[in-house]
Structure formats: structure tokens, C-alpha cells
Amino acid sequence: MKGDIKVIERLNEALFLELGAVNQYWLHYRLLDDWGYTKLAKKEREESIEEMHHADKIVQRIIFLEGHPNLQSIGALRIGQNVKEVLEADLAGEYDAVKSYKKSREICDQLGDYVTKELFDELLKDEEGHIDFLETQIGLLNAIGPERYGQLNAASANEVD
Template identity: 40%
Template sequence: MQGSQTIIDLLNQQLTLELTSMDQYLAHSKIYEDWGLGKLGDKLAHEYDEELDHSKSIIERILFLEGTPDTASRAPIHVGDNVQQMLENDLAAEMTVAASLKKIIAQCEKENDYVTRQMLEQLLDDTETDHIYWLEQHLGLIKLIGLQNYIQSQMGSGAAP
């Protein structure tokens, strides 16, 4: 089914953001593991998997609309130097993803592409209720209990995502 080129282009822009977030989560996950912060490493490995799923959904939709998915482009990733900075960088990336999703959803509404809109609304729900909420919660914990106590709470492994 030939889709709107505008929607296909916007989906490719979103794909770039999702793949970039995936790369950033992978880097942070491995850094956390290296630092002995297994719980954070496990959580970000889970987030990496979710970003991969988001990317797959977008690629499938672009292909359905007879577009060509751009799987090579990335925005710059922002790897932090410490735990708090890494969480803040991940939150900033997710806020960018959410804003982009809202923009594309609005365009889908204008162009009566309700199936793409519905798919993107699911991604937005996951981005806001899982990724952003968790990051805000953990940055709040740092403020509440202090960075050193937070870091200590993230040692070990096997934490549920």
C-alpha cells in the first residue's frame, strides 16, 4: 500500500531516534555492568531490547507503506561520565523521542493514517509510562537518598526490569 511520503519521512526520522536511543542504552548498560552496577545494567539492557522492538515496528510500517527504512542514520549519542549524568542523558533522549512521536501522530491524524497513528500511540505510551517514568523516578531517588546511596542500591544483578 503506497503511503504518504511525508509520513514515511517522519517515520524514518523516528527510526533514527529509536536506533540512537538503543545505541545509548547499550553503551550505558555495558558501562554499568563494568562498574559493578548490575541492576542498572540489567534495566538498561531491557530498555535496549524495547528500543529494538520499537525500531522493528517502525521498519515494518515503513515497508508496508512501500518506503525504504533508513537503518543507518543515527543522531549523536550522549554517554555520561557518571550515573546521574547517564540517567539524565537517557531522560533527555526519551523526551526527544516522545516529542517526535507526538509530532508524527498529529501528522498522521491530518493525513487520516489511523493505523500508523495507533502504532505510534502504543510507542508513545511505552516511552512515557515506562522509559520516562522510570528515569524520572530514579533521578528522584538520587535527590531523595543521595547519589552514593542510590549507587549502592544498584549493585548486584538479577533485578527485574
């Protein structure tokens, strides 16, 4: 089925954002794990994998619309140098995604591509969940301080691989 070029462009922008998120969350997972934030690291790993699933859905939709998925382009990653910067960097990426997906949803609605609009609705729901989690973590870190936050996110001795 031949899709509208504007919709395919919006899908490729979403793919660009999701591929960046996959890599950013994965690197943050490895950094946090190395720094001893084992529980938060596990969450970052899960987020990276979820973003990979998002990218796959987008690729499938682009191909269905007879477009060409651009897997060669991702933006610069925002990499934190400490746990607060990691959370803030991830939050900034999620805000970017939500802004883009809201615009994409409107364009799909205007062009009558309700299936792609529904895909953007699903992505928005997931990204808003990520935002809620990240805002909560930043608030918690600010409220109790980095030392206590680190203790809450460290694995106990019997949880370490």
C-alpha cells in the same frame, strides 16, 4: 500499499531516534555494569532491546507503506560519565522521542493514516513509561545520594555472574 511521503518521513525520523536509543542504552548498560550498578545495568539492557523492537515495528511499517527505511543514520549518542549523567542523558533522549511522536501522531491523524497513528500511540506509551522510570531514578538518586543509590543498584555476591 503506497503511503504518504510525510508519514514515511516521520517514520524514518522515529527510526533515527530508536536506533540511537538502542545504541545509547546498550552502551550505558555496559558502562553501568562495569561501574557496579548491576541492577540498573540490567534495566538499561532491557530498554535497549525494547527500543530494538520499536525500530523493527517502524521498519515493518515503512516497508508496508512502500517506503525505504533509513538504517544508515543515527544521531550522536548522549553518553553519561557517571550514573546521574547516564540517567539524565537517557531522559533527554526520551523527551526528544515523545516530542517527535506527538507531532507524528498529529500528522498521521491529519492525513488519515490511523494505523501509523496507532503505532505512534504505542511508542508514546512506552516512552512515557521510560520517562517515568528515569525521573523516579533521578529523584531517588538526588534524595538519597550517589553512595546509597549505588548500594541499592549493586548486585549481591550470589547474584554476580
